[in-house]
Amino acid sequence: MEQPTGGTDRTRALQVISRATNDLSRVGMPSARVDAEILAAHVLGVPRGRLALIDGFTDNQLAEFEALVVRRAGGEPVQHLVGSAGFRHLELAVGPGVFVPRPETELLAGWGVTLITVGETVVDLCSGSGAIALAVANEVPGARVYAVERSPAALTWLRRNAGARAAAGDAPIHVVEGDATDPAVLADLDGTVGAVLCNPPYVPAGAPVPADVAGHDPEDAVFAGGDGLAVIRPVIARAAALLRPGGVFGVEHDDSHGAAVPALLDASGCFTDIEDHRDLAGRPRYATATRVADCTP
Ligand SMILES: C[S@@+](CC[C@H](N)C(=O)[O-])C[C@H]1O[C@@H](n2cnc3c(N)ncnc32)[C@H](O)[C@@H]1O
Known part of the structure; x- marks a missing residue:
């Protein structure tokens, strides 16, 4: 995944999520934005609704997020990747x-x-x-x-x-x-x-x-x-x-x-x-x- 440059940690983190969204869209995932946000929230340990307030990814979190996005792009259900489904x-x-x-x-x-x-x-x-x-x-x-x-x-x-x-x-x-x-x-x-x-x-x-x-x-x-x-x-x-x-x-x-x-x-x-x-x-x-x-x- 191409890395964004410049801006605050939060801005950079939101750019990382946007780029993951684009990566998932490119391989035809219909709910790319939602998937990217769910994976980011999972890695960061925050509710999806609070992503706008995050401080940023640590290096380890970024690596984990990128690995999950690659698996999602390969077709694994987002719910399997995070281990749970809302119902x-x-x-x-x-x-x-x-x-x-x-x-x-x-x-x-x-x-x-x-x-x-x-x-x-x-x-x-x-x-x-x-x-x-x-x-x-x-x-x-x-x-x-x-x-x-x-x-x-x-x-x-x-x-x-x-x-x-x-x-x-x-x-x-x-x-x-x-x-x-x-x-x-x-x-x-x-x-x-x-x-x-x-x-x-x-x-x-x-x-x-x-x-x-x-x-x-x-x-x-x-x-x-x-x-x-x-x-x-x-x-x-x-x-x-x-x-x-x-x-x-x-x-x-x-x-x-x-x-x-x-x-x-x-x-x-x-x-x-x-x-x-x-x-x-x-x-x-x-x-x-x-x-x-x-x-x-
Ligand atoms: C479409 S899934 C629905 C699961 C769950 N009700 C839901 O809505 O998420 C259908 C489920 O029925 C189970 N199943 C299929 N045929 C069955 C049968 N004859 N008796 C009992 N379970 C069956 C499958 O193993 C599967 O877990």
Whole structure:
């Protein structure tokens, strides 16, 4: 990275960040400025919002920052480089083997949080790092939260995050190792659950994905059969079985599935109030529905 010359330490540090931004833009990173600022804040040990007030980089910090920018330019997710990802009010540990929680999923979690009441049982199917489950436990104290995940690597991160949040004072969640589509998993909760939330793998196999995703998010966290619905189909049946009448279901989906997922919910015969929701970019992103009283899942 070319070094800036002249000016105060702070000015020079901000120039270093700007040049890193340019380096990342040149290799096609869509959020180059944000990435450069997150990496700088990490190296300097300050919140990103305070970068304008920094004194400057020491030589060691500069070397560390430059090394991280090179790794980011090579496609490593910024969250892996700093070891954590923000999700609603939480900072969750992430790294190789676990899906990095995305801002669009915060909308689904937020939808759930507004509807879940104290004492309610909530199930997060396909929990990954635990993002949705832990956000619910954090924002709805008194909810009984279960997180189901199949991948051993993801479970290591999920257990670590669950432990950290419990140590921070949130109600402990129940981590369940198992297949979210298996009727035997959490069968003892069938008919009692107030909310099922799920961000499953949903990208159609073979669909192009950004370099960060392709090289770093686990394949079975991303792809779900030829049409991308291979996990959502059985998850709908599982949600219908878990929910009590009046319980709510929210499931994230591919932006090409804004009609298909509501149609699957409708076809199950177990849901009413079926609605599809858009993300902040205006793309169809998650479907929600309420469990009817009389249906056989
Ligand atoms: C898109 S990631 C979402 C993770 C997390 N919910 C989030 O929003 O960040 C999907 C997760 O589902 C897990 N998964 C895929 N198929 C599964 C299945 N049949 N049962 C349980 N977990 C599954 C993957 O290992 C991955 O952690």
